[in-house]
Amino acid sequence: MKVAKFGGSSVASGAKIAQVINILNNDNKRQVVVVSAPGKRSKSDTKVTDLLIKYANLTLRKQNCEKIQAQIYARYAEIGKYFDLSMQGLNEIKALINDLPTHTFPNRDYLMAAFKAHGEFLNAKLLTMIMKKQGFKVRLLTPRQAGLVVTGSPNDASVNPETYVNLRNLELDPTEKIIFPGFYGISPSGNIATFSRGGSDITGAILARGFTAELYENFTDVDAIFSANPAIVSHPQPISKMTYREMRELSYAGFSVFHDEALIPAIQAQIPVNVKNTQHPERPGTMIVPETNFKAQHTITGIAGGKNFAALYLHKYLLNKGAGFTLKILQILDQHKVAYEHMPSGIDDITIIFKKEDLNAELIDQICNEIQVSLNPDQMQWIDDYAITMVVGEGMRDKLSLCASILYPLGQKNISIQMINQGASQISIMIGTRRGDAEEVIRTIYQTFFN
Structure with a gap:
């Protein structure tokens, strides 16, 4: 059985x-x-999820919602x-949309989560209606019915281990298709909560x-x-085959097919993932597989870069002799909840490297001031112009001259x-540069190893 x-x-x-x-x-x-909410039909279009967020905000402000x-x-x-x-089916969709503001939610965050989740729920319901009309044996299975339990905050949920017990106990008819809405689960109190990243992935x-699938196909x-x-x-x-570990390393620096954390349940169960094109399903796509028995075909699998970094550089004479520095x-970082x-x-x-999205000007000043007072470094410099390039490949292991070649x-x-920093796994090298050089770094390394 496959999950698509x-x-x-x-x-x-x-x-x-x-x-x-x-x-x-x-x-x-x-x-x-698993289906997502309808996305953009063109570059100028709006995703249904974004329309639902607007709808939720209008509801919270008690404004007229008829247009949205x-x-x-x-x-x-x-x-x-x-x-x-049939109009009967479409009117059912319409009623579910219009009735959203009449529901009671514990707070504003749960309201927002429920509104957002309806993008996937309504699309799964619609697809089920369409396939039934075409004669398919098909069933809509919702997170509530399946027991997909999540914990955490309403818009940043995490799957609860109880979910996998519930899924294993479900009986699936091998002759039917199961249509499942992505992006959300149900909290222990019975409220809808959404995943913050990865969504339907x-x-x-x-x-x-949960269903011990032989393959997870991710169509994009x-x-x-x-x-x-x-x-x-x-x-x-194109990459024909790569390991989970390579995908995680590359996603960190900017691979954007899907967020690397979205794969963790499949990684934990050692289920291969196949990334494929919906418009060209006959093409093999990319297989993401466990590291066991993987044989690398090339030294480098991929190169990715991210420009959303900043760094704090500190210099202090005899720093290596000072315990507790x-x-x-x-x-200090923990006090401000900064990773x-x-x-x-x-x-x-x-040098301490941060993702810029976690910081603002006020927070940067507070951290620098506290480090200056507490540690009194001889030199301290905030570097806002920072980019990271990741060079990744299972074939990089034990290649003694690789750094020089890069x-x-x-x-x-x-x-x-x-x-420059090589990970303990020896399958990745991280290079820090100025932001303006980031793209040329990627092009140069690619030409060196792939051309």
Whole structure:
């Protein structure tokens, strides 16, 4: 049995959903289907989830919602009419949209989560109606019915281990298709709560683990995961097979097919993941597999970069002799609930690297002031112009001259290296540079190893 997840761009219109149904019809093993809310039909379009967020905010402000209700309903009605769905079915969708403000929620956050989750719920309901009309044996299974239990905050939920017990106890008819809405689960108190990152991707991974699927297929709008960003490198090579660990390393620095954390349930169950293109399902896509018995075909699998970093550089003479220096830094960061990404150090120097999205100007000043008072460094510099490039590959292990092969061509182009760090696993090298050099770093390394 396979779990197949379809992203927002794959279910954005009637024609797209017709392709989804064709994909499901072509493989009887595709039994559990996870759907997202309708995404953008064009670059200027609006995702249904964004419309639902606007709807929730209007409801919270007790403003008139008729216009936004009509906009949301129009997206589903357009898909339904493509398949000549009855008005009875479409009116059911319309009633569910219009009735949302009449429900009672514990607080504003739970209201927002419930409104957002209806993008997936309504699309799963609509797809079930369409497939039944076409003669498929199909059943809508919701997180509440399946026992997909989550804990955490309403808009940042995490799956509860109880979920996997509940899923194992479900009896599935092998002749039927199960349509499952992604993106949300049910809290212990019975309220809807959504995942903050990964959305429907994480739902698919949870179901793949819970149902012990042989494969988790993640359908999106690209043919494969590429060895570099196509916006930076022209026609980069597709990756035919990679490990979970490689995917995690590359996602950290900017691979955006899906968030790396979304794969964790599948990784825990050692279930292979196949990234495929909804419009070209016959193409092999990219297989993401366990590390066991994996044989690397190339030294480097992929190169990814992120520009959303900043760093704090500290210099203090005899820093390596001063006990507790790093501990004091970590205590200050902990007090402000700020996570750091990396902390490379030398005899008298230490650099702390952050993701910029976790910081603001006031917080930066507070942290710097407290470090200055507590540690009195000889030199302290905030570096806002910082980018990280990850070079990743299972084939990099024990390649003694690899660093030289990477750094030499960068030096030829006068690219200043701020930091270089090789992970303990020896399958990744992290390079810190100025933000303006980030794309040239990726292009140069790609040309060195792939061309």
